[in-house]
Amino acid sequence: MSFEQIATEDKQRALAELTEVKSLFASRGWFPGTSGNLSIRVGDYKPDEFHFAITASGKDKSLSTSEDFLFVDQAGKPCETTRLKPSAETLIHCEIYRQTGAGAIFHIHSVFNSIVSELFWERKSIPVDGVELIKAFNIWDEEAHIDIPIVSNFAHIPSIVPEVTERLDPRIPGIMLRKHGIYAWGANAFEAKRHLEAFEFLFEYVYRWELLQRKA
Numbered sequence: 001m002s003f004e005q006i007a008t009e010d011k012q013r014a015l016a017e018l019t020e021v022k023s024l025f026a027s028r029g030w031f032p033g034t035s036g037n038l039s040i041r042v043g044d045y046k047p048d049e050f051h052f053a054i055t056a057s058g059k060d061k062s063l064s065t066s067e068d069f070l071f072v073d074q075a076g077k078p079c080e081t082t083r084l085k086p087s088a089e090t091l092i093h094c095e096i097y098r099q100t101g102a103g104a105i106f107h108i109h110s111v112f113n114s115i116v117s118e119l120f121w122e123r124k125s126i127p128v129d130g131v132e133l134i135k136a137f138n139i140w141d142e143e144a145h146i147d148i149p150i151v152s153n154f155a156h157i158p159s160i161v162p163e164v165t166e167r168l169d170p171r172i173p174g175i176m177l178r179k180h181g182i183y184a185w186g187a188n189a190f191e192a193k194r195h196l197e198a199f200e201f202l203f204e205y206v207y208r209w210e211l212l213q214r215k216a
């Protein structure tokens with residue numbers, strides 16, 4: 001399916017959802033210093049052919065303008081002529097869509113996610129034990145244990161991608177970039193938001209719990 005074949009309503013719905021999520025996350029202070037990026041997929045999906053709307057790079061994400069988003073293809077190339085640049089991290093979105101077939105991907109930087117990624121860097125994953133919010137990932141085991149993968153962060157974004165490919169865990173709808181931020185995804189914007197909120201809750205929980213243990 002080409003970009004032109006995708007229904008206008010589908011594209012408009014994605015832009016409306018992105019606008020809403022962006023403004024909500026901005027109100028929570030989740031885009032400090034222009035950080036973070038959001039995307040929602042549109043149209044049919046094949047691992048080697050898909051399209052999505054993504055935040056333009058370097059914008060103040062607490063503002064709403066007519067130049068906040070653009071559509072790109074599976075290679076991260078803009079689908080229409082535009083002076084906007086897609087997020088610098090578009091290739092990470094491309095890879096997550098390619099691997100998971102997700103419908104939406106949200107990325108934010110926070111103090112808690114950055115600190116826990118460093119606290120657990122040596123084991124390359126953030127362990128979470130038996131916390132109720134694990135159920136937000138549709139994991140219903142009694143006293144579930146999960147490990148949220150952490151990958152290296154590089155200024156050169158294509159260098160991040162191979163480790164994302166390698167470490168992606170089909171049970172866990174997110175991946176942490178070391179001292180950078182969390183990528184969370186889901187079948188749609190509702191699910192990606194639920195996952196992101198659960199990750200952020202769990203990161204703060206793990207940080208505070210770890211601190212209590214170290215003081216004891």
Ligand SMILES: CSC[C@@H](O)[C@@H](O)C(=O)COP(=O)(O)O
Pocket residue numbers: 033034035036037055056057058059086087088089107
């Ligand atoms: C300004 S610091 C954050 C950026 O380096 C990057 O990590 C980020 O999340 C936002 O980049 P962007 O190109 O606006 O999508």
Ligand SMILES: [Zn+2]
Pocket residue numbers: 035036037089107109180181
């Ligand atoms: Zn980032």
